[in-house]
Amino acid sequence: VSPVEAYQHAPVAAPESAGGDFDAIYSEHFLFVWRCLRGLGVADAALDDAAQEVFLVVYRRLPSFRRESTVRTWLYGIVRNVAANQRRTATRREADPLDEALPSASPGPEAHAEDAEAAAFVARFVAALDDKRRDVFVLGVIEELAMPEVAVMIGVPLNTAYSRLRAVRAEFRRALEHRRSER
Amino acid sequence: MNDETSLERELLRKARRGLSPSRADEERVRAALTRLVALAPPAPSGPNDDGAPENAAGTQAHAGSVAAPEHAAGAAGRWFSRLAISTALVAAGGTGYLAGHRAGFERGSAVSRVDSRPAPASPSGVPSDDRLRSPAPVVPPVPAEPASPRALLKKSSGAADAPDLGLDEEVRLLKRIERALRDQNPRYALGLLGELERAVPGGQLVEERHAAKAMARCQLAGGSDAVASEFAKTHPGSAYASRVTETCRGGAQ
Numbered sequence: 001v002s003p004v005e006a007y008q009h010a011p012v013a014a015p016e017s018a019g020g021d022f023d024a025i026y027s028e029h030f031l032f033v034w035r036c037l038r039g040l041g042v043a044d045a046a047l048d049d050a051a052q053e054v055f056l057v058v059y060r061r062l063p064s065f066r067r068e069s070t071v072r073t074w075l076y077g078i079v080r081n082v083a084a085n086q087r088r089t090a091t092r093r094e095a096d097p098l099d100e101a102l103p104s105a106s107p108g109p110e111a112h113a114e115d116a117e118a119a120a121f122v123a124r125f126v127a128a129l130d131d132k133r134r135d136v137f138v139l140g141v142i143e144e145l146a147m148p149e150v151a152v153m154i155g156v157p158l159n160t161a162y163s164r165l166r167a168v169r170a171e172f173r174r175a176l177e178h179r180r181s182e183r
Numbered sequence: 184m185n186d187e188t189s190l191e192r193e194l195l196r197k198a199r200r201g202l203s204p205s206r207a208d209e210e211r212v213r214a215a216l217t218r219l220v221a222l223a224p225p226a227p228s229g230p231n232d233d234g235a236p237e238n239a240a241g242t243q244a245h246a247g248s249v250a251a252p253e254h255a256a257g258a259a260g261r262w263f264s265r266l267a268i269s270t271a272l273v274a275a276g277g278t279g280y281l282a283g284h285r286a287g288f289e290r291g292s293a294v295s296r297v298d299s300r301p302a303p304a305s306p307s308g309v310p311s312d313d314r315l316r317s318p319a320p321v322v323p324p325v326p327a328e329p330a331s332p333r334a335l336l337k338k339s340s341g342a343a344d345a346p347d348l349g350l351d352e353e354v355r356l357l358k359r360i361e362r363a364l365r366d367q368n369p370r371y372a373l374g375l376l377g378e379l380e381r382a383v384p385g386g387q388l389v390e391e392r393h394a395a396k397a398m399a400r401c402q403l404a405g406g407s408d409a410v411a412s413e414f415a416k417t418h419p420g421s422a423y424a425s426r427v428t429e430t431c432r433g434g435a436q
């Protein structure tokens with residue numbers, strides 16, 4: 001799926017904020033977009049680009065908002081498309097002789113080492129999840145959104161969302177125990 | 184559901200911090216968005232309007248408040264032209280980059296052309312377009328390379344004009360990458376290289392991609408002889424070798 005297709009398939013919905021001002025959306029939701037992109041497996045080196053892609057879609061589609069869902073729900077649909085596209089590309093990308101020595105985009109100087117380590121652990125855990133559980137983990141556990149909102153965002157009945165949350169939490173707990181036992 | 188253990192809670196709290204962007208991340212993306220909106224060509228009104236997301240300048244009719252220098256968009260639209268393939272992208276130091284020797288890709292033409300049309304002011308203040316219009320270093324034109332099996336496959340299975348569109352996209356993104364390198368923004372350049380790989384997997388300007396990637400990595404790492412050596416080994420005799428070496432030796436351009 002090309003970026004164009006990702007853009008074309010991005011759901012068109014509605015922000016609840018009056019005016020739908022782009023700057024306001026950017027300022028209010030940049031953290032959410034960035035963290036979701038990372039949670040959904042976008043590589044550090046591609047984060048800037050992915051975040052831009054998300055907000056460019058927002059910029060283009062803002063005039064056609066229909067105010068039928070929250071901004072966050074709308075954004076997450078875009079984020080999910082962009083991240084899925086990025087993951088698929090990363091998976092099928094041919095080996096590049098220059099990739100080996102590519103320095104990873106390390107956390108900024110603000111990032112504490114423990115935070116970075118915890119983030120890496122969570123990212124590895126999320127990377128191993130299937131799409132359904134990944135969505136619930138990112139939104140319900142990392143972003144701590146209420147399950148009713150999560151259910152709407154991913155388009156499943158509330159009970160299904162809760163069921164997935166329980167399963168993925170149990171799995172996370174096992175991963176955490178395993179990590180602790182190895183230390 | 185609030186059944187987190189304290190261990191879980193603590194780890195998640197740290198992970199949230201670790202996954203969060205810094206203020207610099209937010210500002211960098213905002214600045215890049217501003218440039219994109221300002222520099223991307225106005226989107227045509229037809230069905231191709233939605234092109235790549237970065238063609239978002241077409242939304243200028245929208246009253247969104249992303250700052251966009253008024254003078255830039257139109258000229259930039261002309262600037263991102265089909266002819267651009269033979270326009271030299273020039274390093275800040277004036278050394279040729281993506282020089283016209285690749286002109287052979289453009290429908291068999293071996294003539295290196297230079298875009299002579301008015302160019303937009305650089306958003307970064309760098310007189311980029313003077314450089315872009317500077318004559319490319321004299322590089323003997325090479326005949327068009329035989330199409331790779333991959334390219335042939337694309338031609339046979341895709342729309343008739345698909346290869347040209349891919350090349351246009353490749354050039355357009357490489358120009359953005361070049362700007363990012365001039366702006367000393369290697370992370371953004373690497374992100375764009377990822378975008379390029381997604382938009383035009385493989386592509387035709389492989390050497391250019393590798394050169395840009397090597398320079399971005401050297402900027403990011405503050406210099407790396409290993410990267411320069413790797414590039415030289417992968418592309419012996421490359422026209423970009425000196426610029427890569429220079430960047431990797433100095434850690435910046």
